[in-house]
Amino acid sequence: MDAQKVDMFIMTNGKFFESHQVAQIRDRLIALDDSKWGIIQTLQFKDPTTSLIISLLGGSLGIDRFMIGDTGLGVGKLLTCGGLGIWAIIDWFMIMDATREKNMIKLQQVLY
Amino acid sequence: MPISRKKLYFILIIACLAGYVWLYFNLTENLTGNTNEIGVCLIKHVTNIPCPSCGSTRSVLSLFHGNFKQAIYWNPLGILLVLIMIIVPIWIIYDYFANKETLLKAYLKTETILKNKKIALPLIMMMMINWIWNIIKGL
Numbered sequence: 419m420d421a422q423k424v425d426m427f428i429m430t431n432g433k434f435f436e437s438h439q440v441a442q443i444r445d446r447l448i449a450l451d452d453s454k455w456g457i458i459q460t461l462q463f464k465d466p467t468t469s470l471i472i473s474l475l476g477g478s479l480g481i482d483r484f485m486i487g488d489t490g491l492g493v494g495k496l497l498t499c500g501g502l503g504i505w506a507i508i509d510w511f512m513i514m515d516a517t518r519e520k521n522m523i524k525l526q527q528v529l530y
Numbered sequence: 531m532p533i534s535r536k537k538l539y540f541i542l543i544i545a546c547l548a549g550y551v552w553l554y555f556n557l558t559e560n561l562t563g564n565t566n567e568i569g570v571c572l573i574k575h576v577t578n579i580p581c582p583s584c585g586s587t588r589s590v591l592s593l594f595h596g597n598f599k600q601a602i603y604w605n606p607l608g609i610l611l612v613l614i615m616i617i618v619p620i621w622i623i624y625d626y627f628a629n630k631e632t633l634l635k636a637y638l639k640t641e642t643i644l645k646n647k648k649i650a651l652p653l654i655m656m657m658m659i660n661w662i663w664n665i666i667k668g669l
Contacts, residue, residue, distance in 0.1 A: 499571045
């Protein structure tokens with residue numbers, strides 16, 4: 419694919435991925451066929467900052483986990499008062515990376 | 531790529547262990563007659579309103595003493611928690627020795643079922659009703 423297009427994609431969507439993955443995503447996108455550009459452009463990613471806000475507000479109810487698609491873990495948090503309050507606090511620090519990981523999985527489904 | 535077997539089982543084992551330790555502390559506390567309750571619920575500490583799963587410790591303890599009605603009164607979720615805490619360790623041990631991943635498959639299956647709106651909505655409603663009941667009870 420065109421390097422200019424790829425750089426544009428990285429610029430707008432770089433914050434949705436972990437920094438060590440961005441270089442790999444760039445290489446992979448450049449090698450990708452042009453026909454996939456339409457799908458990649460329309461992908462919706464979850465903002466890590468939003469999930470952090472939700473985790474701070476509704477973490478004890480597991481809403482953050484529900485939002486990024488970890489329904490099972492969300493139910494676990496909901497039933498145990500946010501894992502006795504400890505898991506909820508741990509997730510304040512984990513949820514941003516978890517969201518970025520989910521975004522990567524979503525992109526990988528198109529890339530590979 | 532969904533959650534890996536190793537990660538899921540690790541989380542479940544930690545959660546079950548924490549649950550049993552928590553129960554043990556609460557049990558010994560009750561036996562010594564020390565009723566000074568340690569609350570861990572963030573929501574209750576911050577807003578003074580009980581969360582949907584507040585009271586499940588008391589519910590599990592009542593169940594432990596064979597008081598089924600009391601357990602339902604404190605929180606119906608306690609019964610679900612007891613079932614999970616009994617079944618999950620046995621299931622993990624079975625999976626470990628049989629070298630299978632039946633629990634992981636069951637977990638992923640439940641996840642897809644729960645994502646179905648027709649099933650999720652009634653469950654959310656029930657959770658809300660339970661929450662309202664908790665607030666009325668003033669746990």
